[in-house]
Amino acid sequence: MPELPEVETVRRGLTELVAGSQIRSVDVLYAKMVNLPKVAFEKALKNKTIEKIDRRGKYLLIRLSDDLTIVSHLRMEGKYDVEPEGAPIGKHTHVIFHLTDGRQLRYNDTRKFGRMNLVNTGEELSVAGLKTIGPEPTEQDLTVDYMETIFGKSKKMVKPFLLDQSKIAGLGNIYADEVLWLSKIHPEQPVNSISLAGIKRLRKNIIAEIQKAIAGHGTTVHSYSTASGEAGNFQNQLNVYGREGEPCLRCGTPIVKIKLAQRGTHFCPKCQVVHGVNND
DNA sequence: CCCGCGTCCTGCGGGC
DNA sequence: TGCCCGCAGGACGCGG
Known part of the structure; x- marks a missing residue:
């Protein structure tokens, strides 16, 4: 988990x-x-x-x-x-x-x-x-240059791409959905078609979201708790994950859940639309 | 090389 | 109620 x-x-x-x-x-x-x-x-x-x-x-x-x-x-x-x-x-x-x-x-x-x-x-x-693990999602390690390079080299959909630990270390299914929602990027968008502005936005959101989640002691689903018995509280700050059918917190459109690469994927069909190449 | 899929496991909740 | 099926925050290894 x-x-x-x-x-x-x-x-x-x-x-x-x-x-x-x-x-x-x-x-x-x-x-x-x-x-x-x-x-x-x-x-x-x-x-x-x-x-x-x-x-x-x-x-x-x-x-x-x-x-x-x-x-x-x-x-x-x-x-x-x-x-x-x-x-x-x-x-x-x-x-x-x-x-x-x-x-x-x-x-x-x-x-x-x-x-x-x-x-x-x-x-x-x-x-x-x-x-083969990729860089940590931090300001120092996850550089814009690196992101631009790896995004330019792949036609993969961005959601599965973010789950690939050899590209960026540490993101899983929840935070991948969250950072894409925050960045207004559709999960099926091919990575080599994301504009530089989109890549920068995504990078900033990845770094900030991971930091915020660490500060909140992580996300608790089921009855997960840490070794010290302390349950995380970041689940209260999730914007899309697990909110299928509920209104998007930005525009009110119901959140949609689809399956991508075998993983449940949540997004707002209005805020997160597939763009053409480099069209933000 | 890349990609998609099956696989490793158990428990839970929904639907019939 | 009971059963079956699909689903779950991950990632490896295989075959095409």
Whole structure:
């Protein structure tokens, strides 16, 4: 479920809760969750200290002593919870880190889509998604020049393009719909037909929206909450996502939902129209 | 190389 | 009510 702002919120929560803690042992309850054979994964993590938690796009990089890093991707529904030793194990708990202070860090994931890759620090690029990941959606990293170049080279529809992590890191289905609505760009618009003004508008909205969502601790759907039990509140600031049939907040036209590249896509059919080449 | 599609999983809500 | 189907904030790997 989580997109960049939710993963960043998890990163901050984990930093508060477990940075500096030592792992006594690890239990892998669902072997496919980890890249190494279960026993090797468990053995390698024995007695390691969690030094800090970094993030790249939607990936958490859990830095451990002895130059080890767990590359953790939550995919749709992964979450970390800290529980006291002895708390009942939920049916969706797949990895348990026993800490030396008596607490446990538990990885829970209803759909089992999440993955943990244990690698040597510095060799994160051996993880498939990190090899090709695009720039972070920040003022410094996501430059106008870069956007102009990649947009000029593809005829792909802009919505699926924004979901491609090798182009820009961190956007998912919700924020892609939101930034296109904010930028008044139709989700089916081919990227090489978006004017420079449109690209600049989109870039500004991507950067600002991600920052705003991080400030709001991310978007909560279902019963998602962060490691520290803190639910995000950004869902209250969504303009189009999940608002099918409700009036557009700019013009009152009912929001439409279509399917693009297998993903639900929300937009305003009046504010967001497909333009001709470079016609804004 | 690019693109679209199936696949990995479980739970929930809508419709019959 | 019960069942079946489609859908869900992701991304990889495959084949064309």
